[in-house]
Amino acid sequence: MNVVRTTGVTKRYGALAALDGVSVTLAGNTIHGLLGRNGAGKTTLMRILTGQSFETGGTVEVFGQHPYENADVLARTCFIKESQHYPEKFRVRHALRAAELLYPNWDTAFAAELLADFAVPSGQLLGKLSRGQLSAVGVIIGLASRAPLTLFDEPYLGLDAVARQLFYDRLLADYAAHPRTIVLSTHLIDEVSDLIEHVVLLDGGRVLIDADAESLRGEAVAVTGPADAVERYAAGYEELHRERIGGALRVTLTGAPDRAHPGLDFEPVSLQQLVVRTTQHHGALVAAGKEAR
Structure with a gap:
């Protein structure tokens, strides 16, 4: 089953084409790598897929529907960004409680395990966390949401090498136990190459590669x-x-x-x-x- 299908999608900001005729298909229960340089169009595409932006042209389907202001689609979608923002007075536990209310498949016990793994205190104000701890909160929410479509847009850049490996290990183990569609947007390609099953490479808003990772090797x-x-x-x-x-x-x-x-x-x-x-x-x-x- 295909979870995402885009056909000829464009996104223009005046004369700038952030996306230019993007046609991709993302299969269900697969780990996809969305790769490309800064400004390639990766974040723009993910914002459209998660209903946070609207395409200028083309067609977009997520779970067979358009995602924009679509509660059914958005309830099955989790988007974790590098610079995730939270309310100023939120503590870690408040962010996790909000996620629990938002995502039907939320696993409270798994979230608690991940808090311990990443050594993030649940009572700490989010504004007082280190960059690495704040990145870990995003990773925890993305994993514990168990959303059928989960997108990670470089949220793990603030993690050190040990913590990133912990993220990869926990992601792979939980994906094996609870298959879903995961999109990893990252510049750390060597680190995730063994995780990725399908590759989409963007450059200048266009698709250069859309292929099975094993065939590319x-x-x-x-x-x-x-x-x-x-x-x-x-x-x-x-x-x-x-x-x-x-x-x-x-x-x-x-x-x-x-x-x-x-x-x-x-x-x-x-x-x-x-x-x-x-x-x-x-x-x-x-x-x-x-x-x-």
């Missing part, structure tokens, strides 16, 4: 060797990046290249490297005026 390769030999080999594939290393040439190729060729070295390309090289390649095409529409 075999899609690209870095090839190094004598320049002439690499040039001949690379001619059959799409090139994302090239660099000179002494007298050798190194190119990053996509299109599931054959990894058996005498005299050439082949290295796998990580998901983060693929995202970076694909984004750089797209930027170069745009700058050269060669981007396909």
